[in-house]
Amino acid sequence: MRTVRLYLRLLGAHFRSLLEYEADFVILVVATVLMQVVNIVFLAALFAKVPALNGWTFWSVLMMFGAVALAEGVGSLFFDGMWSLAWQINRGELDYFLVRPYPVALQSSSAKIGVNGLSNIVMGIIMIGTGLAHVDIAWTPWRVLLGALLLISSVVIKLSINLATNAVSFWLSSPTPLFAFAMHQVGDLARFPLSIYPIALKAALGAVLPFAFISFFPVAYLLDTGQSRWIGLLTPLVAAYCAVAAAVIFKRGMRRYESAGN
Amino acid sequence: MRSYRALIRATAKAALAYRFSLLLGLGAVLVQLVALLAVWRVILAESTVNGFTWPQMRAYLLVAFAAGTVVSLLGDFRMAFRILDGDVALDLVKPIDYQKARFAEAVGGLWIELILIGVVVGATLALTGGVDTPAAPALALFVTSMLLLVPLKFLIVYVSTLTCFWTQNYMGVQWARLAVVNLLSGALIPLAYLPGWLAAVAQWSPFAGLTSTPALIFLGRVDGRHALQLVAVQLGWVVVLWFGARLVWRAGLRRLTVNGG
Numbered sequence: 001m002r003t004v005r006l007y008l009r010l011l012g013a014h015f016r017s018l019l020e021y022e023a024d025f026v027i028l029v030v031a032t033v034l035m036q037v038v039n040i041v042f043l044a045a046l047f048a049k050v051p052a053l054n055g056w057t058f059w060s061v062l063m064m065f066g067a068v069a070l071a072e073g074v075g076s077l078f079f080d081g082m083w084s085l086a087w088q089i090n091r092g093e094l095d096y097f098l099v100r101p102y103p104v105a106l107q108s109s110s111a112k113i114g115v116n117g118l119s120n121i122v123m124g125i126i127m128i129g130t131g132l133a134h135v136d137i138a139w140t141p142w143r144v145l146l147g148a149l150l151l152i153s154s155v156v157i158k159l160s161i162n163l164a165t166n167a168v169s170f171w172l173s174s175p176t177p178l179f180a181f182a183m184h185q186v187g188d189l190a191r192f193p194l195s196i197y198p199i200a201l202k203a204a205l206g207a208v209l210p211f212a213f214i215s216f217f218p219v220a221y222l223l224d225t226g227q228s229r230w231i232g233l234l235t236p237l238v239a240a241y242c243a244v245a246a247a248v249i250f251k252r253g254m255r256r257y258e259s260a261g262n
Numbered sequence: 263m264r265s266y267r268a269l270i271r272a273t274a275k276a277a278l279a280y281r282f283s284l285l286l287g288l289g290a291v292l293v294q295l296v297a298l299l300a301v302w303r304v305i306l307a308e309s310t311v312n313g314f315t316w317p318q319m320r321a322y323l324l325v326a327f328a329a330g331t332v333v334s335l336l337g338d339f340r341m342a343f344r345i346l347d348g349d350v351a352l353d354l355v356k357p358i359d360y361q362k363a364r365f366a367e368a369v370g371g372l373w374i375e376l377i378l379i380g381v382v383v384g385a386t387l388a389l390t391g392g393v394d395t396p397a398a399p400a401l402a403l404f405v406t407s408m409l410l411l412v413p414l415k416f417l418i419v420y421v422s423t424l425t426c427f428w429t430q431n432y433m434g435v436q437w438a439r440l441a442v443v444n445l446l447s448g449a450l451i452p453l454a455y456l457p458g459w460l461a462a463v464a465q466w467s468p469f470a471g472l473t474s475t476p477a478l479i480f481l482g483r484v485d486g487r488h489a490l491q492l493v494a495v496q497l498g499w500v501v502v503l504w505f506g507a508r509l510v511w512r513a514g515l516r517r518l519t520v521n522g523g
Contacts, residue, residue: 024431031438038441038450045455046301049311054304116437176282185289189297196300 006102010110011078018115025115032116036123039065056193059134060223064215066127067151068191069120071158071214077117079109082162086169086177092260105163105250135223143222150218150232153239158214160242161187163250170253187211195226213238265358266366273370280340280371287334288378290440294450295327295382299390312454318481321393324386325477326449328379328408333368333415345426348520361420361507368416396482403489407476410496414471417503418443424507427514448474468503471496 018025043065047058075082085108088094097107128151137143165180172179186204190211194202205212213235221232277284299320306316314322341364344350353360387393395401422439426432444450446469453461453474464470475492478484484492 021430023429024434027429027431027434027438031434031441034438035441038445041445041456041460042450045451045457049455050305053301116434178282178285181286182289185293188290188293192297192301196304198300201296201300 003103003106007106007110010107011113014110014113018113028116029119032119033123036065036069036120036127040127054193054195055225056195057135059131060219060225061192063128063131063219063223064193065191066124066129066131067154067215067219068124068158068188069127070124070151071155073117073120073122073124074155075117075158075162076114077121078113079159079162080114080117081107081109081111082166083177083180084108084111085166086172086180087175089169089257090173090175090260094257095259104254105247109163137222137224147222150222150235153235154214154218156239157210157235157242158187160239160246161209161211164242164246167246167250167253170256183209187214190215192216193220193226210238210242266362269358269363269366270370273367274373277371277374281374284334284371284374284378288331291327291330291334292382294330294444295323295386298323298450299386303390312452313483314452317391317393318483320386320390321481322452322477324383324393325480326447326473327382329411329415329447329473329476330449331379331382332372332375333412333419334375339432341420341423342426342432345423345514345518346430346432348518350518351520354515361504361511364420365413365416369412372412396480399486400479400482400489403493404476404479407471407479407493407496410493410500411472411476413500414468414496414503417500417507418468418472421503421507421510424510424514427517443469443472446470447472448477452477466495468499471499 040062043058043061047053047061051057053061088097088108088111094104094108097104100107161183162180165183166177168179169177186209189197189201190205194205194212194216197205202212206217217228217232218235219232220226220229221235302314302319302323303316305311306314306319344353353363356363396404418439422435423432425435429435445456446464446467448464448470449472453464453470456464464474470492475496478492479489
């Protein structure tokens with residue numbers, strides 16, 4: 001509990017300093033909203049001409065885009081500091097974190113705040129919500145609960161992948177998280193139904209770096225569409241696996257950390 | 263002229279040093295290429311849509327990829343940081359034109375981008391099958407259009423980077439630019455798919471020249487007169503933006519405050 005309270009206070013400090021620059025704040029929010037609007041226009045234009053993509057309708061693909069936006073948004077708003085890890089390692093800034101009585105990973109991830117996450121979260125929720133409103137799901141309490149669990153798991157998977165790929169910076173001593181960023185971009189592939197990709201990409205997105213569990217599999221399960229709908233039920237397990245793997249990779253990396261030496 | 267040629271050479275040599283920013287830009291364009299190829303392969307396997315066949319769409323997406331990759335090394339980041347840090351003051355004391363100098367740098371980085379385009383286009387063609395090249399006149403027009411794309415894209419990036427004189431938030435401006443360009447250039451989806459009014463706006467905007475115009479000419483979807491007209495629009499925007507950018511630059515300089523030294 002104390003950990004969470006402190007985390008929010010750490011973030012709060014950044015948030016207040018951010019509000020100093022009002023125009024910058026507005027530009028960033030407008031830009032992220034614009035990016036999602038462009039995605040929606042693209043999907044609408046595409047599906048105006050074709051009824052379905054491999055059996056997936058506009059609304060289901062919209063939900064997949066929304067799920068990715070939401071997970072990314074949570075990552076930026078609450079854990080943006082992860083993306084500075086490479087820099088913190090390279091500059092030896094981790095020294096400060098190591099002497100404070102608070103988990104190093106959390107100190108690192110709270111080192112920054114990405115306001116663009118706020119608009120991504122809102123847009124993601126709108127996209128998922130609109131999608132859900134237009135599809136036929138027999139809602140039972142059990143299904144609502146499961147839906148919420150899938151959503152949380154999806155976000156956890158994205159955060160774990162972010163942490164794990166950024167922790168790779170302990171081994172590569174570059175000051176920029178090129179590897180993590182490349183993987184992040186690969187994750188954008190998972191906004192489309194996995195079934196359209198060739199087998200190698202299916203394996204990469206479904207198993208190696210399970211981006212498909214952020215969007216495709218949970219949506220497929222909820223909408224009861226596609227050939228492998230039951231796989232969506234594994235999402236919480238995949239989330240747990242990713243979280244543990246990320247923690248292990250981070251711990252291993254920490255052992256390799258050498259200060260910058262001054 | 264000699265000093266600009268020297269800048270081109272210097273950037274050409276240093277190009278590999280900026281591979282990080284190049285890869286950052288390339289990654290997004292590459293992922294989009296892979297995703298859209300997969301999407302259209304599935305859709306067009308069943309029937310043609312809006313008159314696009316699968317080999318045509320493949321060619322379209324490859325042109326879009328090439329257009330998205332050129333002039334991305336330029337390091338708009340570098341120029342932005344120099345303005346934000348105030349280092350731009352050092353550029354001001356040099357006896358060369360700022361805009362031309364930046365354009366020379368953009369040209370200097372082209373070779374590495376062309377190599378990357380060659381590799382990706384070659385790999386895609388090898389994996390998914392070839393494309394039909396247009397007849398000689400259309401091909402000449404396509405090459406002209408691709409050549410015009412270089413100054414056009416440079417100018418759009420340049421003007422958007424000049425906003426750093428007004429805002430600290432360079433990232434936000436660039437994201438907004440990328441989003442708008444992606445849609446209105448037809449890189450994300452051919453303009454013919456957009457609602458009529460939006461397609462018309464896009465068609466006459468400077469952005470159509472960034473993908474739609476060269477791609478449509480390559481596919482032979484626009485013929486003689488119409489194709490010439492599209493290239494003329496492209497050229498018109500290059501001229502307008504070249505002089506427009508000078509006005510923005512002058513206005514920006516008046517806002518510039520550099521502390522210390």
